[in-house]
Amino acid sequence: DGGITQSPKYLFRKEGQNVTLSCEQNLNHDAMYWYRQDPGQGLRLIYYSQIVNDFQKGDIAEGYSVSREKKESFPLTVTSAQKNPTAFYLCASSISAGVNQPQHFGDGTRLSIL
């Protein structure tokens, strides 16, 4: 089945450590996105990529980095510069960045600080 796979489902980070969240899609979608969701709140855009080898900062990019070396993969690194990384992270993709295109979401990764 086609879909978006995020791993791991739960992740723990020590202070000062970088961690990388995986996002893979086999939908042949051009565009991919990373969101952060805090308890009881909506989603905020971290980074997005409309095409391979290109990505743009979203609303809250500080303390995060991404790469898009392959169409199907869009990993997110939470760096030690992100002072409040505990959150639920959601990856999404869409056929393109067009207005009418809905985004399809993975099941998320919950990141906690030890």
Place this chain on the structure above:
Amino acid sequence: GDSVTQMEGPVTLSEEAFLTINCTYTATGYPSLFWYVQYPGEGLQLLLKATKADDKGSNKGFEATYRKETTSFHLEKGSVQVSDSAVYFCALRNAGNMLTFGGGTRLMVKP
């Protein structure tokens, strides 16, 4: 910039009750509008969408009509079930922009 405002939850209903979750938006141009649903511990699933004024999106008994004159996209369902308990997000997508989400509305349906 673009923004989406949803009614605050939680919304608590008895099974078979009528549901309305209000959503209004502010945007330039002609955005597309979406409703997403999030079940506990999961990602978001697209529930329905509408791409132009007066379009009605529908899925699984849920409906929402794109009202440009009132800049609204209210979600309705005639008879809710316990399994509908989730958080519902209204969102818009405008040309050149990404999705803009509302804050989410938690629905709790009691047997």
